[in-house]
Amino acid sequence: MHQAGILKINSVYKQFKRSINHSMTANTSPNIDIKPTATKQVTGSQALLDALIQEGVKTIFGYPGGAIMPVYDALYDYNDRLEHILVRHEQGAIHAAQGFARVSGKTGVVFATSGPGATNLVTGLADAMIDSTPVVCITGQVFAHLLGTDAFQETDVINITTPVTKWSYQVTNAEEIPHVLAKAFYIASTGRPGPVVIDITKNAQLQLFDYEGYQKCFHIRSYKPKPEVRPTYIAEAAAIINETKRPFVIFGQGVILGNAEKEFQAFVEKGNFPAAWTILGMGAIPTDHELAVGMLGMHGNYGPNLLTNECDVLIAVGMRFDDRVTGRLDKYAKQAKIIHLDIDPAEIDKKVKSTVSVWGDCKETLPLLTKLIEKNDNKDWLQKFADCTIKETEKVIFPEQNPESETLTMAEVLKCINEITKGDAIIVSDVGQHQMVACRYAKLNNTRSNVTSGGLGTMGFALPAAIGAKYGAPDRQVIAIIGDGGFQMTLQELGTIMQANVNVKIIILNNQFLGMVRQWQELFHQNRYSFVNIKSPDYIKLAAAYNIEAKKVDQRAELKSTLEDILSHENPFLLEVMVGKENNVFPMVPQGRGVSEIILSKEEL
Amino acid sequence: MKQEYTITVYTENQIGLINKLAIIFTRRKINIESLNTSPSEVEGIHRFTIVINETEDVVRKLSRQIEKLLDVLKVDFNTDDEIIWQEMALYKVAADVITEKVKVERLLREQGARAVVIRKDFIIFECTGQREEINNLIKTLEPYGLLEFVRSARIAIIKKSDGFHNKVKEFEYRVPSEALVENEFLDKNEGVFSM
Ligand SMILES: Cc1ncc(C[n+]2csc(CCOP(=O)(O)OP(=O)(O)O)c2C)c(N)n1
Numbered sequence: 133m134h135q136a137g138i139l140k141i142n143s144v145y146k147q148f149k150r151s152i153n154h155s156m157t158a159n160t161s162p163n164i165d166i167k168p169t170a171t172k173q174v175t176g177s178q179a180l181l182d183a184l185i186q187e188g189v190k191t192i193f194g195y196p197g198g199a200i201m202p203v204y205d206a207l208y209d210y211n212d213r214l215e216h217i218l219v220r221h222e223q224g225a226i227h228a229a230q231g232f233a234r235v236s237g238k239t240g241v242v243f244a245t246s247g248p249g250a251t252n253l254v255t256g257l258a259d260a261m262i263d264s265t266p267v268v269c270i271t272g273q274v275f276a277h278l279l280g281t282d283a284f285q286e287t288d289v290i291n292i293t294t295p296v297t298k299w300s301y302q303v304t305n306a307e308e309i310p311h312v313l314a315k316a317f318y319i320a321s322t323g324r325p326g327p328v329v330i331d332i333t334k335n336a337q338l339q340l341f342d343y344e345g346y347q348k349c350f351h352i353r354s355y356k357p358k359p360e361v362r363p364t365y366i367a368e369a370a371a372i373i374n375e376t377k378r379p380f381v382i383f384g385q386g387v388i389l390g391n392a393e394k395e396f397q398a399f400v401e402k403g404n405f406p407a408a409w410t411i412l413g414m415g416a417i418p419t420d421h422e423l424a425v426g427m428l429g430m431h432g433n434y435g436p437n438l439l440t441n442e443c444d445v446l447i448a449v450g451m452r453f454d455d456r457v458t459g460r461l462d463k464y465a466k467q468a469k470i471i472h473l474d475i476d477p478a479e480i481d482k483k484v485k486s487t488v489s490v491w492g493d494c495k496e497t498l499p500l501l502t503k504l505i506e507k508n509d510n511k512d513w514l515q516k517f518a519d520c521t522i523k524e525t526e527k528v529i530f531p532e533q534n535p536e537s538e539t540l541t542m543a544e545v546l547k548c549i550n551e552i553t554k555g556d557a558i559i560v561s562d563v564g565q566h567q568m569v570a571c572r573y574a575k576l577n578n579t580r581s582n583v584t585s586g587g588l589g590t591m592g593f594a595l596p597a598a599i600g601a602k603y604g605a606p607d608r609q610v611i612a613i614i615g616d617g618g619f620q621m622t623l624q625e626l627g628t629i630m631q632a633n634v635n636v637k638i639i640i641l642n643n644q645f646l647g648m649v650r651q652w653q654e655l656f657h658q659n660r661y662s663f664v665n666i667k668s669p670d671y672i673k674l675a676a677a678y679n680i681e682a683k684k685v686d687q688r689a690e691l692k693s694t695l696e697d698i699l700s701h702e703n704p705f706l707l708e709v710m711v712g713k714e715n716n717v718f719p720m721v722p723q724g725r726g727v728s729e730i731i732l733s734k735e736e737l
Numbered sequence: 738m739k740q741e742y743t744i745t746v747y748t749e750n751q752i753g754l755i756n757k758l759a760i761i762f763t764r765r766k767i768n769i770e771s772l773n774t775s776p777s778e779v780e781g782i783h784r785f786t787i788v789i790n791e792t793e794d795v796v797r798k799l800s801r802q803i804e805k806l807l808d809v810l811k812v813d814f815n816t817d818d819e820i821i822w823q824e825m826a827l828y829k830v831a832a833d834v835i836t837e838k839v840k841v842e843r844l845l846r847e848q849g850a851r852a853v854v855i856r857k858d859f860i861i862f863e864c865t866g867q868r869e870e871i872n873n874l875i876k877t878l879e880p881y882g883l884l885e886f887v888r889s890a891r892i893a894i895i896k897k898s899d900g901f902h903n904k905v906k907e908f909e910y911r912v913p914s915e916a917l918v919e920n921e922f923l924d925k926n927e928g929v930f931s932m
Contacts, residue, residue: 395871477805
């Protein structure tokens with residue numbers, strides 16, 4: 133089998149010697165238009181669109197312009213096979229592609245023109261990079277002979293985007309397009325996923341060349357998406373786990389990206405491990421699973437933070453010890469042995485030194501580990517988490533969800549949503565207090581249901597991401613929870629929702645402040661409210677101008693019935709909920725403190 | 738403890754790669770002491786030799802970040818005693834000074850320098866060696882009026898390395914299969930883990 137394999141490699145290899153970088157490609161099913169055996173003259177633009185079709189792409193989020201016009205011209209003829217969503221700003225296009233990718237597991241695709249079109253993508257690229265989201269962005273570029281001449285709408289896209297892409301490449305010759313696109317999709321979607329930028333000069337888009345059909349990429353010699361698992365590490369990890377009295381599992385998005393939810397659940401259930409999620413790991417197992425003990429991090433749950441410093445083994449799965457999760461590193465799990473499972477070797481020991489690192493795809497490593505661990509009931513240890521939950525419920529959760537105040541709280545809005553959706557919706561959140569509340573209180577039954585900007589904390593993410601999420605999961609309810617600040621950052625995407633009639637439910641939690649910053653100013657800057665008082669337009673009129681139905685609620689009595697009403701709608705809807713102006717999110721691990729110094733109220737500060 | 742490390746990077750020969758590499762250092766505010774890049778013994782593969790002054794922990798993390806770059810094939814980092822390294826330098830001195838003073842010629846020969854150009858107005862010497870040898874020659878020539886001096890980046894060979902030919906084969910040796918299963922143990926984990 134190996135011999136035959138090598139021969140096959142050699143022939144494929146020779147065939148592609150001309151093409152850039154030694155990556156290998158395999159035949160895929162022929163397209164309707166182009167028979168792979170016979171060559172055919174096509175333009176670079178046609179080859180690009182054919183590549184997308186061959187990669188199974190159906191939806192593109194984009195915005196046209198001068199340097200990408202040949203691609204848009206070709207798109208005119210592909211209307212029956214490719215759906216293009218015209219956004220209102222390129223940042224919206226890439227956030228939509230991210231939302232699409234996050235809920236569907238497929239690679240999101242973006243088109244943008246050169247210069248400002250491409251630079252408008254940068255925030256989304258940075259977001260996708262830090263949150264490991266597979267997107268392929270195609271940017272138009274000026275004619276190759278104009279490169280470096282400060283031509284109209286020329287920017288050095290590759291160099292601007294290099295630090296925020298997994299890979300980028302500039303195409304100046306159409307013959308490279310099929311091969312480069314194959315590489316782009318392979319790179320974006322495998323290993324630890326990430327964003328790829330392909331910058332195509334206009335001449336290459338127009339250029340006719342002999343097209344031999346599209347071949348998918350499956351190997352690049354300089355790139356190893358996942359390693360061979362070393363059994364010794366699995367055995368060492370299992371040995372440590374089997375001696376533990378107080379094991380604690382913390383999991384991140386790696387479980388979801390690796391499609392390893394089942395494997396993960398089996399692992400946790402066999403060991404009876406208490407398991408807590410990072411913000412992006414949320415939903416990998418149902419949030420009400422009996423072993424799911426809550427969220428980690430600055431505004432996570434009380435028990436997971438406190439008991440991080442009491443466990444004897446910390447088993448980290450597909451997470452990267454972000455500082456918002458660990459708090460002060462020299463006060464983080466110092467007593468524990470650390471087992472770190474990750475696909476990215478650069479994450480191992482980056483922040484927290486592991487006792488045993490299990491480098492690999494957790495879909496492969498988890499079952500191997502599960503097999504070797506012993507059943508355990510961990511009864512007393514799990515009781516400690518339960519005790520913490522009781523304390524947090526009493527001090528924070530219950531009063532937040534059932535407030536005595538006249539004003540509404542964000543937490544009670546989430547409680548109502550949970551009661552109506554039963555946890556089946558996709559919750560897209562923006563950045564700020566409402567994001568923390570959404571992630572603290574949302575009930576999620578399914579994986580790929582929590583879409584939020586984790587690592588970058590990009591305000592303005594939610595509205596366009598929700599649009600993308602709806603295209604990624606058309607049959608699911610998509611609810612966007614957004615602050616009055618963040619909504620005003622990308623509200624132009626209401627135009628996209630209007631034009632394409634995207635059935636998303638927008639819930640603005642309006643506290644009339646840049647709430648999260650205000651909270652910090654209250655707690656750490658002696659109430660000096662510096663430019664956090666933000667005014668809003670009349671959102672109801674704004675929505676009306678976009679022909680989107682809308683309603684404002686500020687009474688408790690109306691909240692649930694209104695939510696029930698709009699969530700049963702078939703059309704997009706905007707709901708503005710007026711909430712308490714100066715409510716704070718607790719618990720909190722104040723910056724610079726250790727996780728076990730978590731506080732439940734302002735008084736403890 | 739900070740010390741000198743030589744990082745060896747094998748990469749695809751691609752435009753923009755040096756920038757991608759440089760960003761990894763600048764982002765962490767790490768100064769590059771010396772940087773050499775040239776084709777390696779394997780066609781189409783470039784070799785970077787980078788010298789920095791850092792702790793082992795930093796260098797290890799840095800190397801992992803470099804290896805993560807898509808077009809990088811392999812990264813090694815070594816302390817000075819694990820490598821054989823050389824730099825080259827050129828020295829330009831006014832011709833009359835040298836021809837007048839026989840002593841200089843002897844000194845130069847003792848220090849392994851060699852004249853590469855001899856003109857009526859100036860002479861250019863070349864010296865290959867380690868930092869101290871090159872610095873010593875500067876000291877020697879300075880009293881006689883060193884007009885110009887340039888030093889190359891470090892190049893280094895790792896004592897333990899077997900070169901890159903086999904590694905490349907290893908990287909290319911990935912039997913194309915329909916499914917992307919690369920884990921040799923996966924099919925037989927029963928057997929492997931019965932121990
Ligand atoms: C693009 C961007 N700019 C600034 C910030 C800093 N920031 C984080 S949260 C926040 C306040 C968000 O206010 P709002 O959207 O009203 O949500 P709230 O916190 O009130 O729920 C700000 C300004 C950010 N995260 N992203």
